[in-house]
Amino acid sequence: MQGWIRRAATGLLFACAATAAGTALADYPDKPVRLVVPFPPGGATDLLAREIGNALSARLHQPVVIDNRPGAGGNLAAIAVARAPADGYTLLFGTFGSLAVNKSLYDKPGYDPLKDFAPVASVAYLPNVLVVHPSVPARTVPELLALARKEPGKLTYGSFGNGSSSHLAGELFTHLAGVDITHIPYKGSAASMTDLIGGRITMMFDSVSTALPYIRDKRVRALAVTTQKPSEQLPGVPTLAAAGVPGYELTAWFGVAAPAGTPRAVIDRLNGEIVDALKQPDLAARLASQGTVPFPTTPAQFGSYIRAQYEKWDSLIKSAEIKLDN
Template sequence: MARWTSRALALGISLLALAAGGLPAASHAAAPAAASYPDKPLRLVVPFPPGGATDLLAREIGNALGARLHQSVVIDNRPGAGGNLAAMAVARAPADGYTLLFGTFGSLAVNKSLYDKPGYDPLKDFAPVASVAYLPNVLVVNPSVPARNIDELLALARRDPGKLTYGSFGIGSSSHLAGELFTHLAGVDIRHVPYKGSAASMTDLLGGRITMMFDSISTALPFVREGRVRALAVTTERPSDQLPGVPTLAQAGVKGYELTAWFGVAAPAGTPRAVIDRLNADIVASLRQPDLAARLAQQGTVPFPSTPEQFGAYMRTQYEKWDGLIRSAHIRAD
C-alpha cells in the first residue's frame, strides 16, 4: 500500500496548481483560421439521463457556448455502461467540431481501468477541449455514529474491522472510489455497500442501515443543515465555502487524500486545432461570467476552466492515479 500511496502522490495533479498555470485568454485569435466554423448546430453528448446533475451542468454550458458561437448546441443524452456509450459515440464521430462529449471523471479517466473493453481509449480517441467544473464531495455519517471527527471515525474502524460500512452510487462511481481511497490511505477495513444511485444510498444512511457515505455537497448539504447526517470532512484539496469549519480529509490526517468529481468537454481525436481553440476560448469566457458562475454554485459545482493542454495533462494524471487504486483494490465494473 505504501508503494501505491507514493505513486499516487507523485502522479496527483492539483486543481490549484492547474489554475495557477494561467487560464487561456478569452479571445478569438483562432477564429480567422476557423472562419466558417460553426455553420450548423453542434451536438453535446451527455453520458447520463436528463435531469441529473451532469445533465443540468451540460445544459448550462451548452446554452452559454451556443450563445457565443451563434449556433444551437443540442444536448444528446446517451446513458449506459457508466458513460461508455456516450464516449464511444463521440470517439467515432467525424472530427469536425460538431459532435462533442461532455465528459466526466468516469468516462475520461476511470472507465479505461474499470472495464475490460470500454470501447474507446480516453487518452487516444479524444482531443481535450477544456475542463469545465468540479463537484466537491463530503464524507457524512449517520448521527448515531459516535464519531465527530476523522480521528474518532478511524478509531472505531480499527476497533472493529469490517463492522463499519460506506454506501456508494455503484461500482466504480466517484463515491465508491472515494471510499476505496479512504480505506487504502488510512489503512482501515470498512465494508463497501453499492447502491443504484445517490438517493438509495442516502435513504439507507438516514435510516442507519449504513454508517457513512461520500456524497456530493449539493446533495448532502440539506441533510447536514437539518442535522440528519453529520459532515466530517470534504474530499477536495481545500475546504468548501458551503461547509465552513469542515476540514479536508488531508487536513484531518489522511495524508495525500484528494478526490474530485470533475467535468470537461472533449472532441474526437483529429479535430482541427483552430476549432479546439475556438471552443476553448468560448467555454472559458462563459465560465468567467458571474451569472453562470452563480448558477453553477447553486448546483454545488465550482468552475474549473483550463487550456486544452492543461486539461489533457489532468486527464492523463487522473487516469494514472485511479488506475493504480483500481488495480490494487481489484475493482471491476464488468
Template sequence: MAISRFFARRTALCTLAAAAAAVLLPLPSAAQGFPTKPLTIIVPFTPGGTTDLLARIVGQELAAELGQPVVIDNRAGAGGNIGAQAAARAPADGHTLFMGTVGTHAINAALYKKLPYDPVKDFVPLTRVATVPNVLVANPAQPFKTVPELIAYARANPGKVNFGSAGNGSSIHLSGELFKTMAKVDMQHVPYKGSAPAITDLLGNQIAIMFDNLPSALPYVRSGKLRALAVTTAKRSPELPDVPTIAEAGVPGYEAMSWFGLFVPAGTPAPVVGKLHSAIVKVLNKPEVKKRIAEQGGEAHPETAEKFAAFIQSESAKWSKVVQASGASVD
C-alpha cells in the same frame, strides 16, 4: 481493458497533449465560418444529475456565444461508456462535444475489461469545466462525529463500518477505497444502483457513511439529517466552510474529486478546436456562470487544453492504482 495495457497506452497522452497544444495556435480563416449548424453536447448520464446540469449551464451560454443552438443529448448507461462511445464515433467537425467525467476519462479504462472507446486516442480535450467535491457524510446516530473519531472507531471495529456508493467502481466508491488505504482502516463497501438508494439507506442508518457528491448530499447536511465529517478536495468548500478537508482532519495528502470537462472527437480540425476552446473558456469566466456552477456545489475551472490533458494523465494514473488495490472490475 487490462490495467497493464492501460499503462502501456499512457504514453499516448503525449500525443494527446500535443493535439491539445494546437488550441493555442492562431485561428486561420477556415474556422471563421464555424459553426454552420446546431451543436450537440453528449452527456453520458441521465437528466438532472451534476453532469447534465453543467452541460446545460455551459450549453446555454455557448449558444449565445457561437450563434447556434446547443442541444443536450443524454446517452446514459454502463458508467458513461454508452455516451462516450457515441461521442467517439460522431463526425469530427466540431458540432458534437462530449461532457466527460473522472469516470469516463480516468477510471473506466482500468475498471472495465472491455471498453468500447479509447479515452486517449478517441478524444481531444478542450478544457475542464468544473470540479465538484465529494463529502464524507455519516448518519447522525453513528458514534463518531469527526474523521479522527471515525478512524479510531473503524480500527477498533475492523470491517464493521459500512460505506455505501453509487456502484462498484464509481468515483464515490473509489473515494472510499482511497480513504481506506490512506487512513489504514478496514471498512465494508456496499454498492448500490445509483446514489439515491444509497442515500436512502444512509438516512435509515442501514449503512454508516458515504462519500457522496456534494450537490446531492448538501440538502441533507443542511437539514441535519446527515452529518458532514469532511470534504474530499484539497481545500474547503464554500458551501460548507466550517467542514474540514479529509487532509486537514488527519489523512495528509488525501484528495479526491468529481470533475467534468468538454471534449471533441479525435480528428476535429485544430482551428475548430481552438475556436471552441476560446468560446468555452469565455463562457466559464462569466461571473453569472461561475455563480450558477457554485450553486451546484462546484467550482468553474477553465484552463488550457494542455493543462487539462496533463491533469487527465495524473488522474488516470492515480485512479488506476486505486482500482487495482480495490479489486474492482466490470465485465
C-alpha cells in the same frame, strides 16, 4: 520542364486545399453543434451540460443540441463521440468516469480516452463530503478511524454503485488510512442516503449539494470534504487531507472533449468560448446553485489533468481489484 509543371501543380493543389480548410475554420460553426452527455436528462451532469451548452450557443451563434446517451457508465456516449467526424460538430461532455476511470474499470470500454479524444477544456468540479449517521460516536476523522481500527470490517460505507465516484472515494479513504470498512453498493445516491439516514449504514461519500439539506437538518453529520480546498458551502468542515488522511483528494469533475484529430483552430475557439463563459458572474452563480465550482483550463492543461487522473485511479482500481461488466 514536365517535372517543374508537376511540382507547380502539386503546390497549387496544396495551396487550394489549405485555403479551403482555412475558410472552413473561419466559418466554424456554420451548423448546430451536438454535445453528447453520458447520463439521462435531469441529473447533475445533464444540468451542468445544459448550462455550458446554452453559454456556447450564445457565443458560437449556433444551436448547441444536448444529446443524452446514458449507458455503461458513460461508455456509450464516449464511443459515439470517438467515432464521430473530427470536425468540431460532435463533442463529449466528459466526466471523471468516462475520461479517466472507465478505461481501468472495464475490460473493453470500446474506446481509449487518452488516444481517441482531443481535450477542449475542463468545466467544473463537484465537491464531495464524508457524512456519517448521527449515532456514530465520532465527530472527527481521527475518531472515525479509531473506531474502524478497533473493529475492522464492522463499519460500512454506502456508494452509488460499484465503480462509481462514491465507491472510489471510499476505496481511496480505506487505502490511504489503512483501515477495513465494508463497502455496500446501491443503485444511486438517493438509495444510499436513505439507508444512511435510517442508520442501516455507517457513512457515505456524497456530493456537497446533495448532502447539504440533510447536514443542515442534522440527519447526517459532515466530517470532512474530499477536495484540496474547504467548501464554501460547509464552513468549518476540514478537508480529509487536513483532517487525518494525508494525500486524500477526489473530485467529480466535468469537461468537454472532441474526437481526436479535430483541427487545432476549432479546439482553441471552443476553449476560448468556454473559458470566457465560466468567467461570467451569472454563469458562476448558477453553477454555485448546483454545488459545482468552475474549473477552466487550456486544452493542454486539461489533457495533462486527464492523464494524471487516469494514472492515479488506475493504480487504485488495480490494487482494489475493481472490475465492471461491459
